[in-house]
Amino acid sequence: MRTHLLKIFDGWHESLLHLLRYSDSGFVNRPLFALPVPHTWEHTPGVTLLGDAAHLMPPLGLGANLAMLDGTDLAHALVTEPTLDDGVRAYESIMLPRSAEAAKGCAEGLGHLLPPTDS
Incomplete structure (x- = not known):
């Protein structure tokens, strides 16, 4: 999911990309x-x-x-x-x-x- 989101938000501000790259909570798969x-x-x-x-x-x-x-x-x-x-x-x-x-x-x-x- 992280890779997919980074691809979608490519070119956005680094503060958002940093959140996506280094979030400690990770991503939770929810239906x-x-x-x-x-x-x-x-x-x-x-x-x-x-x-x-x-x-x-x-x-x-x-x-x-x-x-x-x-x-x-x-x-x-x-x-x-x-x-x-x-x-x-x-x-x-x-x-x-x-x-x-x-x-x-x-x-x-x-x-x-x-x-x-x-x-």
Whole structure:
């Protein structure tokens, strides 16, 4: 991993390269989990998901932002639609396509950051 990161950050400031070269803590291999793209489900009246439960994706800076947007969209749909189920359906009609697009982009972005695995 160290070699891969040094290659990616070649030409960056020496203080960053020094951190990558001489870090005492080393690098810890931690698994990354993501839901399949697109992740969808059959509508269940009055029940839905938001945040990582709805669209767990690689940690590339979108997860928390999408979760806050999900909460805002769900709240708005619940107060503007005539019934709870209409609100959930309205929210899902916005959130599912948005999260599929974001998850696809994150999966592609992750491919540029991680070294190839030996299969």
